[in-house]
Amino acid sequence: xxxxxxxxxxxxxxxxxxxxxxxxxxxxxxxxxxxxxxxxxxxxxxxxxxxxxxxxxxxxxxxxxxxxxxxxxxxxxxxxxxxxxxxxxxxxxxxxxxxx
Numbered sequence: 001x002x003x004x005x006x007x008x009x010x011x012x013x014x015x016x017x018x019x020x021x022x023x024x025x026x027x028x029x030x031x032x033x034x035x036x037x038x039x040x041x042x043x044x045x046x047x048x049x050x051x052x053x054x055x056x057x058x059x060x061x062x063x064x065x066x067x068x069x070x071x072x073x074x075x076x077x078x079x080x081x082x083x084x085x086x087x088x089x090x091x092x093x094x095x096x097x098x099x100x
Contacts, residue, residue: 005033006084010040011067021071025078035083037071039064042090061087 007024011017028035041060043053068085075083 005031006036007033008036008038009071009083010038011064011071012039017071021074022078025075025081028081029079035075035081036086037068037075037083038086038088039068040088040090057089061089 005028007028009017009020009024024035027033041057041064043057043060064087065085068087072083072085075081
């Protein structure tokens with residue numbers, strides 16, 4: 001079985017995101033690879049203001065999902081590839097482990 005490359009694009013608010021999406025789309029299409037869009041939601045210590053924190057996190061999840069859908073459509077329009085979408089959450093001071 002042949003290995004299929006996957007290109008990971010971190011979705012953030014940087015100016016470089018558009019270039020990264022375009023590059024990954026073209027490269028994945030040329031190599032018959034895939035794309036993973038990742039959005040990381042950082043939050044503070046969940047023990048303080050827990051009920052407010054949960055509302056803030058849910059809003060962040062919803063916003064992250066919308067951003068991933070938007071960029072997924074851009075990638076699909078550019079290359080015909082439907083990327084995998086992933087949202088990871090973690091406390092800002094912790095290491096976030098990403099397994100694909």
